[in-house]
Amino acid sequence: MTTLLEVSGVSVSFDGFRAINNLSFQIGEAELRAVIGPNGAGKTTFMDIVTGKTRPDEGRVTYGEKSVSLLSLSESRIAQMGIGRKFQRPTVFEDQSVADNLMMALKKDRNPFAVLMFRPVAADRDRVAELADEIGLSAALHRKAGELSHGQKQWLEIGMLLAQEPRLLLVDEPAAGMTLAEREHTTDLLKEAAKTRAVVVVEHDMEFVRRLDCKVTVLHEGAVLAEGSLDHVTRNEQVIEVYLGR
Amino acid sequence: MSDMTLSAPARRPLVLRHPSVLVFLTILALFTLGVTLLSEGAGIGAISTSFVKTLGKTLCFCLVALAMDLVWGYCGILSLGHMAFFGLGGYAVGMWLMYERTRMIVADSLAAAELPPTAQEISDGIATQIFGVVGASEFPPVWAFAHSLPLQLAAVVVVPGLLALVFGWLAFRSRVTGVYLSILTQAMTLALSLYLFQNDSGLRGNNGLSGLQNLPGLDDIPQSAVSLWFFWASALALGVGYLFCAWLVSGKFGSVIRAIRDDETRVRFLGYPVEGFKLVVFTLTAVIASIAGALYYPQAGIINPAEIAPIASIYLAVWVAIGGRGRLYGAVIGAGFVSLLSTWFTGGQAPDLVLGPLRIQWVDWWTVLLGLSFVAVTLFAPKGIGGLVDLAARIKSPDRHGADLGPDAGALREREADQ
Amino acid sequence: MSKIIRHILFCLNCLLAAPALAQDAGAPIQELLQAHGDVIAKSSRKTIGPAIDALAASGLSAAQRVLERWQAKEMWRDEESGLFVFAEEIDRDTIRIFDPAGDTEIGAVADDGYKQLKPNSGIRGMIGAALVQFQLSAPDPATRATALDAIERDPEASHLAALRKAAGAEDDAALRTRKARLERLLTIRFDEDDAARIAAIESFAGDPAVDVRATLNPLIATRIEFAAEAPQGDDIARTLKPGGGALPRADAYALLVAAGVAPPAITRADKRDALVAQLRDGTVGGYRVAQLDTEAARDAAYARLAEAGRVAAVATDAEIDAALAAHVIFERFIGAPPAVALAARGALDAIETKVNLNRAADLVLDALSLASIYFLAAIGLAITFGVMGVINMAHGEFIMMGAYTGYVVQQIIPDYTISILVAIPLAFAVTFGAGVAMERLVIRWLRHRPLETLLATFGISIALQQIAKNIFGTQARPLTSPDWLDGSLVLNDIVSISYIRIAIFVLALLFLGLFLFVMNRTRIGLEVRAVTQNPRMAGSMGINPDRINMLTFGLGSGIAGIAGVAIGLYAKVTSEMGQDYIVQSFMTVVVGGVGNIWGALVGATLVGTMQKGIEWFNPSNTLAAQTYMILFIILFIQVRPRGIIALKGRAAEA
Structure with a gap:
């Protein structure tokens, strides 16, 4: 399995506080990975660095076959290269319809003038309908995103991510605030997605991580504490110490 | 207007997808026809020439309000500089009008001299006529193209376009958003108007350009006819502008810019170069504003740097807000309604309001009323007059968790609090 | 013995009213006067010199008095005896005379026998000069x-x-x-x-x-001269190049023409008039009138007329250049001998350097005082922007309200010192109240909608401005400073600063100190900082963020009111005065960085210094200075989008 994303020796500090401390991380091309860790472990900052929102003080972040460095690229450029991100809070464009949201996310030329001249053809509309079906929002296609329930918004956001056809998906706490049924649906979506691309899921909820049934990376104080199967890491002394306290 | 009908097998024309466009264009056409039939120049004379001019100018205001709505209501950039672009358009056209008319007058007066004038003498004559008021007698470099109408018309598009492009690039590149950006655009406007106030700016300082209502070579044609021409041109420009804006916001482009307004970070993570989109919208609307100005000032007859001052751009925002931003007809209604009402009140036509011993003269108190009603609209009717349409059509806007329609990407503090 | 006789004679004189006899004709001063008597009586500027010098140099104690009286036209001469006396007129015909020797009164006499000496102004000047040494x-x-x-x-x-x-x-x-x-x-x-x-x-x-x-x-001082050869001699100040900045080409040539060494050049207008004068049957110089619509054609026609001798030949451009090339034009010292002039020039150069240094010092003072005004105007804005994230467009109008409060107080309390002391707290109270009202009625309801807050406060701004215009009219109202604030502190001929500006500077420092004290040492400051950093958390800890916001807004507005009084003292109070400061205040906040008093301080210093600095390079043009300053700030934002003193860390990364 070839490596899609490699983060090595990355550190970043805010006002003297080291949020990420010499972090190294790798993920292959079609892999599902869960990242867990207590609050303040640097999970969100890690995602910020990969997606270009935060510039690290030192270290390297390379991506793809050609090992392109992501550090000098803008957020939109990184997204165009195939890294999609889902935020903790569902952020969909509530003033626009589900279809508009999905149409915007479809993998197309992002240049302003291309967008200006863009008119959807039948294939695009079919793809949108297909995605809506996948995330269970076919019936809500013409409703405004703001009218959806919290869980539906989460799915819409996942749908938008899928529409982008990313090679790497970064998902921040997808199950937060969901009902049990919704969680199951979400798990299926993520597992399905991971068959064709790399998916990194940041999550607190151990039950959810167990259901994902994948390799787990434990972050603590901005560095990797342990890595392996869920059972493996939960037996790790240090991990227990960090989670349960001394 | 945002609904993109996916279930339809084939795309219908824009006007069918958005009936409001058709309604608007019909009303505009009827209005134009009505004014023409009632005018002094081509009809029964029920509407005076000066009122035709007022209406023509109002249409120009409506056009610049459309531009403002596009950049603010749709893209979330509260620009306090679009009236500066409006003024630049007026200056560009005004320079040709003033040059050409002065040239004719000078040529006439020199034709009576014993020797035929040299090119230099004519040029000196024009320069003395135009720049005498600021104590200069030579043409500043900015007037290099003033002799040519096509070049000055090109300047209407190019100069504000370039200014917007450069300013926008600098501002958006450094990720200045929200109130910061508004203040910055206000500073740009102030800098421009202060620059033009100087006598050595080459545009006659605080005297500005005048006599623009007289078209060179058309002295024989009465103002009643000229005013109608400009009225028609303004109506046409507004119609075309409306159609263009409606087309712009109806497609994916409109979808993206509204998304930028609501959450530009998210749009960035979708892979859209947000700065590029903002720059396109900012520049495009600057050009629309400039075209509106180029049509407005020949009807107003005079332009001076005071017209470019930041306050004018803020009034523009007031019109759009009162009309209802985020909808094109809202901007047009706001600009038309408020500017006509303003003319009525400040023109001394409104009857005084007698409150016991107090006598409210509207010439003095209209601005107070406008300011306070603007506060009231912001507080109680954020959708403006256009919100009445929603009320009539029983459209309920989705619950957006307290964040009302409008940009707040610049809410620096809110973001910090959310971290 | 003789004394007694004299005394008797004196008494007799009094009786006989023949006072001339009572005078001490032998006193040294009288003798001296007599020695120059005719010259003095003649009163001619050309000849009087020795007489004045003699008096001045005499060393006599009476000499000064004589000169003074003489200068004041109070010296008369007895026409008969030729003796000089002091006299004052009693009425038209009578004078009271005194002896110059002891300034003792002799008595009142008819003025028939006396002639008043009336030195002209020239002589009076000479006398005055002579008197100086006595005065010194x-x-x-x-x-x-x-x-x-x-x-x-x-x-x-x-x-x-x-x-x-x-x-x-x-x-x-x-x-x-x-x-x-x-x-x-x-x-x-x-x-x-x-x-x-x-x-x-x-x-x-x-x-x-x-x-x-x-x-x-x-x-x-120099005079422009010319010669065929480069002149030698140390009185040549410098040589000039025609066409350079110091000597335009036309002026240089006019110099040659005036000296008669070159034929005159004429202006285009004169040439045209000459052609018009020679116009015959629609042609001139072989050219038809219609052809003469270029300068080249006119030159050719004129040249032909000159050949025919019908107009004076004039120099062509080439001839002018040749004539100028054949001469060296230079400046000659005429104000002093060369050595002195050179020394003076050297000294002036040295002084110039010193003057520039002093001007720079003066500029720094000016910049500081401007900075303190901007600081006062911006501090309230910085507080509300920093704590609440609210841009208050009506901030300028609060400044105006403060200034008008001061004006109204002065109408009621005529004593300027007391009225200012009353006005400052009153202005604070008025604008504090207005700010609190505005926060409660408007801003509170627009939480987290900063752009709408900006527009709503703008609506209030135009309303307040118009209300002030309706109440106080459009003309400027004075806010007079007390006497002890009049005048300036003068350090030397160049560096000076008015007391009002010093007072404003002190006021700014005072506010800085007060603000720091309130924020860092008081309970309310602690709560404000808590609300700034995390309103939700602060709320859950029992701090009422609404109350804090209201107080903060009131405080910011109140300071604006005091700034208004200060600004009104040195500028006029008008309904539009707020607008003059609001953009600069915004710039101050933007440049300095949000949410930090030091940011406002640094921003004000930078903006004030910049504005004065640009004016220094282009002193005639304040408008241009402001234009360039704003352009600079727009570019500055590129480098430091969050201002000089920016919040760092995770919060600022959003």
């Missing part, structure tokens, strides 16, 4: 100072000797310095000896005082 050594220091003042006002060559004489004997240190300085100045102007003048000039090197420059400048 007068026992009363005040008189001596007055004499120095008089010399400084209108120095004359004759003063120099008097000063030199008087300088040594001076015992008052300050006056001695003044005398010595004045002596050197007069040496530069009037001394015959070049070496002495040069020494005096060099002693002033680097003294930026206006009188030094005024003394030196005439010495380096």
